[in-house]
Amino acid sequence: MSKKVPAHYGGKPVREDVLGYGSQSITxxxxxxxxxxxxxxxxxxxxxxxxxxxxxxxxxxxxxxxxxxxxxxxxxxxxxxxxxxxxxxxxxxxxxxxxxxxxxxxxxxxxxxxxxxxxxxxxxxxxxxxxxxxxxxxxxxxxxxxxxxxxxxxxxxxxxxxxxxxxxxxxxxxxxxxxxxxxxxxxxxxxxxxxxxxxxxxxxxxxxxxxxxxxxxxxxxxxxxxxxxxxxxxxxxxxxxxxxxxxxxxxxxxxxxxxxxxxDRLAEFKQRRDEIIARYDEAFSELEGIRTPPEPVNSDPMYHLYAVEIGEEFGCDRREVVNALHAENIGVQVHYVPLHYHPYFQEEFGYERGEFPQSESVYDGLVSLPLHAEMDEKDVEDVISAVETLHAYHAK
Ligand SMILES: Cc1ncc(COP(=O)(O)O)c(C=O)c1O
CATH class of the missing domain: 3.40.640.10 (Type I PLP-dependent aspartate aminotransferase-like (Major domain))
Structure with a gap:
């Protein structure tokens, strides 16, 4: 069977409208x-x-x-x-x-x-x-x-x-x-x-x-x-x-x-975020080259982000992943460009790249996938399908 081609390389996007990484939910x-x-x-x-x-x-x-x-x-x-x-x-x-x-x-x-x-x-x-x-x-x-x-x-x-x-x-x-x-x-x-x-x-x-x-x-x-x-x-x-x-x-x-x-809707929001995270974890935990967010220890977090880290085994780097997912109309983001990379902190306080190796190596892999209470099952499956297609495309 031939591989499905991601939109970034000429295939059809997984969805027509853009799914943002975050959104309000107003009733x-x-x-x-x-x-x-x-x-x-x-x-x-x-x-x-x-x-x-x-x-x-x-x-x-x-x-x-x-x-x-x-x-x-x-x-x-x-x-x-x-x-x-x-x-x-x-x-x-x-x-x-x-x-x-x-x-x-x-x-x-x-x-x-x-x-x-x-x-x-x-x-x-x-x-x-x-x-x-x-x-x-x-x-x-x-x-x-x-x-x-x-x-x-x-x-x-x-x-x-x-x-x-x-x-x-x-x-x-x-x-x-x-x-x-x-x-x-x-x-x-x-x-x-x-x-x-x-x-x-x-x-x-x-x-x-x-x-x-x-x-x-x-x-x-x-x-x-x-x-x-x-x-x-x-x-x-x-x-x-x-x-x-x-x-x-x-x-x-x-x-x-x-x-x-x-x-009044806080518990509902948390539950929906938790459900989406459970589905993402299930889909991505076995995928080579993706590090899913850490398991909570001694805590019950309400997650704002689902940020994965793209590693070498994924087959392409983080920049390619972000651009490829954007081409699929999946609005991923990166949180954050480390502060010591910003001109303001460099010019005012003398910071330079290379000073905080752990932050830099985490940053190099980070991609925040969409996570918000307005996402329905199709939205979640679109994200998973777009990531899986890209992963399979780059698989050796
Ligand atoms: C970690 C963190 N601190 C501070 C802020 C600033 O919050 P606000 O946008 O409400 O000013 C944000 C918001 O983007 C944030 O993510």
Whole structure:
């Protein structure tokens, strides 16, 4: 029998329309919730934002949740609340989105990259330990793809050197580790509610913490660092004063209404993601040259990504795989170009290619296959069929 020819080499694409790697899932419920919010007294930050925050705080089992306009602004607020400043160093992973490192840069601190544990694809505690200096103030680990990082090991390093930990859990909302929800870890954990993430508010983010002081700082900084009831306010009710350099990172009741309605579907979203992953694992675990994401240990992750690593035995390299799958109308992505490859981090902080070999070798193979709750069986089988066809085509 002759081999099926992938679209990239002249065959017919597996599907006509493009399947994105991620997508929001919005039903009539969400639409009704948003319309209802528009009829409320507030459309900026009001009681619906408070309800959204309370529900997320309950869900992750902490006292405080502070909603912001994006994951990026959540990271900025967390860095400011932690007190990161000029001359400080903050250790983070190079295999992440730029915003993770901006916890440091937005505060005038230096992002110091440490290499990853290639299995988990997130910060290796020993590599972090090696980067600690007298100027280190914090660590910002990222739960790659939703797979929890080595939480225990990283908290140990933080304890040894009295460092603040800000967990970038943009990929991991809805999961748990060691029986506790992702979000319950100290000092602060933040999420993104961008449309491709596990739930969405359009744009949006949140910082959660058990620490009363940090929560107070986060709230103040989110809203102009304004003291709304300073001395004298009772006599002169207009008297409100800013006490520092704050921001307007206020999220709206409209977004919070969407977020609340999405939370109602969190279990459904997780179940669908888990089903797709189980099917992918079944199809790909025996395929030579593909490394599937690591099996969860002591955790029940809610995965944001299904990122495989393409190895030599696949028969063609990662670039060819991405371009070939695009030709099949399968919208794969690569998460992420390591941060020390980006001109900004090279020019500002002197990073160079070659400095973080584990991150680089993982990156060289990474391809994120489509994973989102709107995918039906045909979508899943299209992805599998496109990968299998390509694999067979290149088989010796
Ligand atoms: C790991 C990680 N950190 C931070 C962010 C920033 O989140 P947002 O897009 O909500 O600003 C993202 C989003 O792409 C992300 O994937």
């Amino acid at each position: 009539e419920n969400e639409k009704e919730a948003v319309v209802e919010a528009l009829d409320g007294d507030y459309i900026t930050r009001g009681p619906t934002v408070e309800r959204f925050e309370e529900r997320v705080a309950d869900l992750v089992g902490v006292k405080h949740a502070v909603a912001t306009t994006s994951g990026t602004t959540a990271l900025h607020l967390a860095g400011q609340a932690a007190g990161f400043d000029d001359g400080d160093e903050v250790i983070t992973t190079p295999l992440t989105f730029v915003s993770t490192a901006h916890v440091a840069t937005y505060c005038g601190a230096t992002p110091v990259f440490a290499d990853i544990d290639p299995h988990l694809r997130s910060l290796d505690p020993d590599a972090v330990r090696e980067q600690v200096t007298e100027n280190t103030e914090g660590i910002v680990p990222m739960h790659y793809g939703g797979q929890p990082a080595d939480i225990e090991g990283l908290l140990e390093v933080a304890d040894e050197h009295d460092l603040t930990v800000i967990w970038d859990a943009c990929h991991a909302f809805g999961g748990s580790w060691n029986g506790e929800p992702i979000g319950a870890q100290r000092d602060m954990v933040m999420f993104s509610f961008h449309p491709v993430k596990n739930i969405t508010t359009g744009e949006g983010g949140m910082v959660v913490t058990d620490d009363d002081e940090l929560a107070e700082r986060l709230r103040r900084l989110r809203s102009f660092d304004m003291n709304y009831s300073p001395d004298g306010h009772n006599q002169e009710p207009w008297y409100q004063v800013t006490e520092g350099l704050g921001y307007n990172y206020n999220v709206t009741d409209i977004q919070a209404a969407l977020g609340l309605a999405q939370l």
